[in-house]
Amino acid sequence: DGVxxxxxxxxxxxxxxxxxxxxxxxxxxxxxxxxxxxxxxxGEYESLYxxxxxxxxxxxxxxxxxxxxxxxxxxxxxLYNLRVRATLGSQTSAWSTLKHxxxxxxxxxxxxxxxxxxxxxxxxxxxxxxxxxxxxxVAYWRREPGAKEHIKMVRNGGxxxxxxxxxxxxxxxxxxxxxxxxxxxxxxFSQAECVKLQGEALSL
Amino acid sequence: xxxxxxGSCRVEGVVLQELWAAFRAVxxxxxxxxxITGVRLLRKEVxxxxxxxxxxxxxxxxxxxxxxxxxxxxxxxxxxxxxxxxFSTLANNFIAITSRLRPSQENEMFSISESARRRFLLFxxxxxxxxxxxxxxxxxxEVDILLTWMEKFYQ
Numbered sequence: 001d002g003v004x005x006x007x008x009x010x011x012x013x014x015x016x017x018x019x020x021x022x023x024x025x026x027x028x029x030x031x032x033x034x035x036x037x038x039x040x041x042x043g044e045y046e047s048l049y050x051x052x053x054x055x056x057x058x059x060x061x062x063x064x065x066x067x068x069x070x071x072x073x074x075x076x077x078x079l080y081n082l083r084v085r086a087t088l089g090s091q092t093s094a095w096s097t098l099k100h101x102x103x104x105x106x107x108x109x110x111x112x113x114x115x116x117x118x119x120x121x122x123x124x125x126x127x128x129x130x131x132x133x134x135x136x137x138v139a140y141w142r143r144e145p146g147a148k149e150h151i152k153m154v155r156n157g158g159x160x161x162x163x164x165x166x167x168x169x170x171x172x173x174x175x176x177x178x179x180x181x182x183x184x185x186x187x188x189f190s191q192a193e194c195v196k197l198q199g200e201a202l203s204l
Numbered sequence: 205x206x207x208x209x210x211g212s213c214r215v216e217g218v219v220l221q222e223l224w225a226a227f228r229a230v231x232x233x234x235x236x237x238x239x240i241t242g243v244r245l246l247r248k249e250v251x252x253x254x255x256x257x258x259x260x261x262x263x264x265x266x267x268x269x270x271x272x273x274x275x276x277x278x279x280x281x282x283x284x285x286x287x288x289x290x291f292s293t294l295a296n297n298f299i300a301i302t303s304r305l306r307p308s309q310e311n312e313m314f315s316i317s318e319s320a321r322r323r324f325l326l327f328x329x330x331x332x333x334x335x336x337x338x339x340x341x342x343x344x345x346e347v348d349i350l351l352t353w354m355e356k357f358y359q
Binding site: 042043044045046048049050053055058073075076077078105133181182183184 | 218275279295298
């Protein structure tokens, strides 16, 4: 190992939204020089059974940016330790380790984007494409007193889905939430979007 | 959403497709190292006709063995073959499953847990009859047999 003369990266933290996990840290600055960073991880298995073992991150060993998309490295719903070090030529910093291990079940789930449209008398929706981990629960109803709420599970985002063959002139409202199998959690519902057959979509 | 239901043991937060993807990425490399083709550790007698009630005991014993023995001692090979990422995915998902399994400890379940234990001992005995390295290679190569059996309980 090179002699540790560079200051170690500080302020490691993970921002995770919709199962995209970004590790960030404060940059190490040496005027006029480009610093490389190496990111490594270990899951609960490694820390329990072989704590000396760390695995290089898929995308950031090395990287020049003070951040790393660790989404592809976090592939189980267990605690992960993460560490970063800086290098400049043969100079190497000490490792900085994330203070609190990260578990993907802490990710922030946002209500999905939702487009409601009409195709003749068909009510069609298109949900935000959030990746293969996401399923969607869609609730829709006719906008009239006492209307019954219907539920539909949608496996994939990003593709139009026929929701209902509607009656002419009827107004329908739709809202959706995401569900992530890998962590057994769902998001809040999106705002309801309403559309009137032969009319324009109305936002509540 | 889908989850594992091994009898009364429910396990959420594990996506079987992630395990399959991890194993498929290394299957050829790992199984190519297995020269003892006439032997199968996870034989029919171990996994066939397992009742729901038995399944929680059996999966716990098998996964614990994989974590404590197979993965622990195969890790060097995994590093050598540069398959640590997939290896880590499998091991950490096995940790996720075992940490959520709660097999019943009630007395009336004793005969069922004993039956599961006999199945596991069949597997373990077969494992111990092989040279250690060969046994580790074969056991890791048989993860697809294990995942196929586990799939029956993924609903």
